[in-house]
Amino acid sequence: MSKTRDQYRRWIKDRHGSLHKVDTNDAYKGRKWRINQNHIRDTFIDEYESSPFVPSYMITVSYYYEQYDMQEVKDNNDRMNKVIDDLFNPRNMSKYVITKDHFIERHKDKLVKKKPQKVLDTIKNEYEFDWEMEIKKGGLHVHTLVSDIHDDVITRPNSKIRRLIEKEYGMDQIPISLQQDDWGLNQVKMALLERCCRERCHYIGDSKKSLVISNRDEYGSYDGYIGWKGMVAYVTKTMYNVDNIVEVYDRENSSILYTE
Secondary structure, eight states, rough: OOOHHHHHHHHHHTTTTTSSSSOOOOTTTTSSHHHHHHHHHHHHHHHHOOOOOOOEEEEEOOOOOOOOHHHHHHHHHHHHHHHHHHOTTOOOOOOGGGOOEEEOOOHHHHHHHEEEEEEETTTTTTTEEEEEEEEOOOOOEEEEEEEOOOHHHHHHHOOOHHHHHHHHSSSSOOGGGSSSSHHHHHHHHHHEEEHHHHHTTTOOSSSGGGGGEEEEETOOEEEEETHHHHHHHTTTTTTTTHHHHHHHHHHOOSSOOOOO
């Protein structure tokens, strides 16, 4: 067993029930896979809570083409990390650190036509063409959990952010109406996140569905977990065992599960 797998296993082996799930009315709560899944989710949540980097945003990237290359996806995740840091923390200051955690998910498999076959219709006594079908593995997409962006980065912007603000709002400063509360600043942060990713990540398409950003205050819940914990539950929805963690969690380009 690899060091990484062994450490993941140690993190989840001693849990007994979910510590963070609010809605316990779960039809599957006694199933082994659900118990394992909740243990894994609680492990991620515990790691976030013990750090200063609780998720504030979830960025979902859906490729505009069929993406099956796992290494290319990881390279793209690395690109997103660099784009975000270059805009919001170009001097790598500890006060403004933003963590990114990437969870790679597959679309559902689908049945597709492979090639036509000549088949005898015994009733009509004539040949017809029928399609041979095959199951095609689903393509890849990514959910990325991003920690909060410090308010100072937005309210006292560097030249790059100022230029992006001007593109977004037609002026070189944030509109006064969006400076008055956390909700307004959140809208600005999400708008700048989206604009920088779309402009500088070549693999993101132009459609609204290709890039979707959610924030923890408006997320609601998923699978009995609320707010940012609901976002964690969502990105781990295909995790049921240690092998799933290794497959889904892009450790090379993520921060929260340290394996050194």
